Amino acid sequence: MVSLEDILAIQKRSEVTRTQILEAALICFSKNGFDATGVAEICEVSRVSKGAFYHHFPSKQAVFLCLLHDWLDGLETTLSAITNEYGTVPEAFTKMVGMTQEIFTSASGKIPMFLEFWMQARRDPIVWEATVEPYKHYQSIFANLIKRGIQEGTLQPVDPENVARIIVAFAVGLLLQGALEPDATNWTGVAGDGIQMLVKGMKK
Amino acid sequence: MVSLEDILAIQKRSEVTRTQILEAALICFSKNGFDATGVAEICEVSRVSKGAFYHHFPSKQAVFLCLLHDWLDGLETTLSAITNEYGTVPEAFTKMVGMTQEIFTSASGKIPMFLEFWMQARRDPIVWEATVEPYKHYQSIFANLIKRGIQEGTLQPVDPENVARIIVAFAVGLLLQGALEPDATNWTGVAGDGIQMLVKGMKK
Numbered sequence: 001m002v003s004l005e006d007i008l009a010i011q012k013r014s015e016v017t018r019t020q021i022l023e024a025a026l027i028c029f030s031k032n033g034f035d036a037t038g039v040a041e042i043c044e045v046s047r048v049s050k051g052a053f054y055h056h057f058p059s060k061q062a063v064f065l066c067l068l069h070d071w072l073d074g075l076e077t078t079l080s081a082i083t084n085e086y087g088t089v090p091e092a093f094t095k096m097v098g099m100t101q102e103i104f105t106s107a108s109g110k111i112p113m114f115l116e117f118w119m120q121a122r123r124d125p126i127v128w129e130a131t132v133e134p135y136k137h138y139q140s141i142f143a144n145l146i147k148r149g150i151q152e153g154t155l156q157p158v159d160p161e162n163v164a165r166i167i168v169a170f171a172v173g174l175l176l177q178g179a180l181e182p183d184a185t186n187w188t189g190v191a192g193d194g195i196q197m198l199v200k201g202m203k204k
Numbered sequence: 205m206v207s208l209e210d211i212l213a214i215q216k217r218s219e220v221t222r223t224q225i226l227e228a229a230l231i232c233f234s235k236n237g238f239d240a241t242g243v244a245e246i247c248e249v250s251r252v253s254k255g256a257f258y259h260h261f262p263s264k265q266a267v268f269l270c271l272l273h274d275w276l277d278g279l280e281t282t283l284s285a286i287t288n289e290y291g292t293v294p295e296a297f298t299k300m301v302g303m304t305q306e307i308f309t310s311a312s313g314k315i316p317m318f319l320e321f322w323m324q325a326r327r328d329p330i331v332w333e334a335t336v337e338p339y340k341h342y343q344s345i346f347a348n349l350i351k352r353g354i355q356e357g358t359l360q361p362v363d364p365e366n367v368a369r370i371i372v373a374f375a376v377g378l379l380l381q382g383a384l385e386p387d388a389t390n391w392t393g394v395a396g397d398g399i400q401m402l403v404k405g406m407k408k
Contacts, residue, residue, distance in 0.1 A: 132385060169398070
């Protein structure tokens, strides 16, 4: 008979394998790019068999989307903590300035990989949808925040959807520039100045 | 003896060939991406021999960089016309709102191709330098404009280099989002709102 301990041990081992695959894939994708990385290489680096790999993920793309979502989920947790805190919307934006270091650190080395994936995803509608979805999600988070600011009377009656797109565009552009030239400047300083400028541009 | 007319005719024919190569390359790169496009394909589409191709360009990369610079030169001409016109710096930014349609139209279909190239350029320092250079160039144009605004007393004493990076980040992020989801919204409207927000954030 299989005991509860056995089941838990199997579950635990399965989780460990999954994490090993994700960690190895991140190393391979970052180093050689998405296209040049094969499942065989991920298996070799993670010391996981092909059978075990395909037990956890149907494809290389699936691993990639998992890495993308894990990263974005982490960012969102921090973002939600800030926006749900008691305080006005301009105050929430000011708190985000303190988040920029964390965002740049967590994005470090990942941006070129995500861009490469996007380029490839353009030819696959399902993968495409999964890739564009986080964009839309962040846009709606910011649009809601702007709406709250207008309601509480701290922001001007701007167009929440447009402003949300402006914020996301700024964040994406900054992450991209930071990825292209990491040592060109103090990127967190630029991010902080940018957030403050945008807030000043919206404030009543 | 070779007459002046003959020389001019040869020059003319050479220019036509060069333009044919560039036009064909733009079609191929936009359709299939940079990596998947070969010199042979560009020659076929442009109806130019391989010999003629290599007479004009040393490599596929050279054609690509030429397309990039032609595009950016066109944008810069429009931008210079605006920034050199008589008027305050906030007025110059307001005039840029009217430029956004032109930028989006000229960028249409090109952004994914440029991103793919960047991703590949990361592994070649010389190509990399040539790719990052336009970034730096635009940054210095905007930094000078901000400095002028501070001097003329229309802008607050912001950090010109940081603000220039913020503007470039916003523009790049917006072009990228516009490329990913062209029909999601009225991107020129978003761009216009963004410029106005940024100007409001800098104004005295």
